[in-house]
């Protein structure tokens with residue numbers, strides 16, 4: 587069975603921004619899935635939805651099955667248990683997520699105490715082991731966050747994410763704030779830990795090169811949709827969707843910060859999610875768009891072995907490549923404008939949740955749980 591199965595996930599923010607518009611993903615234990623796309627494509631919204639960390643008022647539809655259990659419909663008590671022990675999130679910018687006035691060892695030990703019922707001495711020992719696991723001396727447990735470098739703080743965040751042996755780790759741009767050398771170290775660290783412990787990893791980045799280097803599979807998001815998905819190296823070297831291609835060409839070297847907001851060679855910006863273009867949402871920017879692309883959206887279809895892409899040029903036999911102008915002329919448009927089901931509203935629960943995580947966490951209680959913050963946010967006890 588899949589560790590994680592995401593089915594037709596849709597998220598619409600108050601005000602009408604359809605940030606995620608029907609995403610299907612699956613992840614096996616020990617598998618590393620990269621999620622790529624420019625800023626604003628819905629990557630972080632997807633990550634937040636997986637653990638029900640969206641802000642109040644966000645409408646959510648679809649299913650997020652973690653070990654077969656739907657995170658979107660489970661009771662809040664169960665959601666809290668699933669966070670940490672089931673799945674944890676590492677966000678970028680660790681400085682703002684660690685509590686400045688508590689020693690890092692106490693902050694790592696806290697969820698262990700809360701969720702594992704270890705003795706204080708046992709939790710302290712485990713915190714030391716976790717620090718060593720992420721390449722820091724156990725003695726650093728007595729340090730305060732400001733005594734660590736940015737890379738060290740990010741290692742601490744990873745140690746916290748690992749504290750309760752989660753089955754799934756979601757890393758949302760975990761290295762973006764770090765310099766390139768440290769980025770490579772942190773990515774290798776995450777990769778190694780995931781490999782050793784057979785946990786699933788969803789690694790989110792705007793940088794396709796980084797993901798191709800780190801992950802087994804890659805999903806490329808555009809305007810809230812997965813438009814291409816397949817084995818990481820193949821998607822990077824030979825994308826089938828014109829957007830996947832543009833993104834791959836924009837990142838000739840790993841960690842090129844200039845490509846973050848405007849991939850080279852690709853004019854314009856991703857659409858405003860409150861006003862997604864008709865038809866294929868990529869058509870205003872697509873170099874190989876056909877007339878019908880403005881009217882007809884394309885579902886993901888087979889584009890080779892274990893590959894899918896959502897483009898009119900990709901034939902149902904998977905042989906089409908962008909530019910050949912064949913295939914799917916008669917496809918019916920897919921309906922995608924509004925969430926089909928908006929059952930799992932996160933409103934009340936989510937706000938209560940964030941209140942709890944901001945106030946009731948003891949040593950880590952100062953972590954800011956607002957939408958702007960970064961760092962491990964799956965921390966509500």
Ligand SMILES: Nc1ncnc2c1ncn2[C@@H]1O[C@H](COP(=O)(O)OP(=O)(O)O)[C@@H](O)[C@H]1O
Pocket residue numbers: 599600601603605623624625626627628629630631632641858859957
């Ligand atoms: N809290 C929010 N309220 C309204 N719109 C939001 C909120 N958070 C994100 N958005 C919008 O949703 C879209 C997707 O954002 P996000 O998921 O952060 O994308 P990414 O992580 O790919 O950069 C963006 O257009 C963003 O402006």
Ligand code: SF4
Pocket residue numbers: 827828829866867868869870872873874875876879884896897898899
């Ligand atoms: S469906 Fe049309 S607009 Fe969309 S990516 Fe393919 S060619 Fe471009």
Ligand SMILES: [Mg+2]
Pocket residue numbers: 629630631758759
């Ligand atoms: Mg983001």
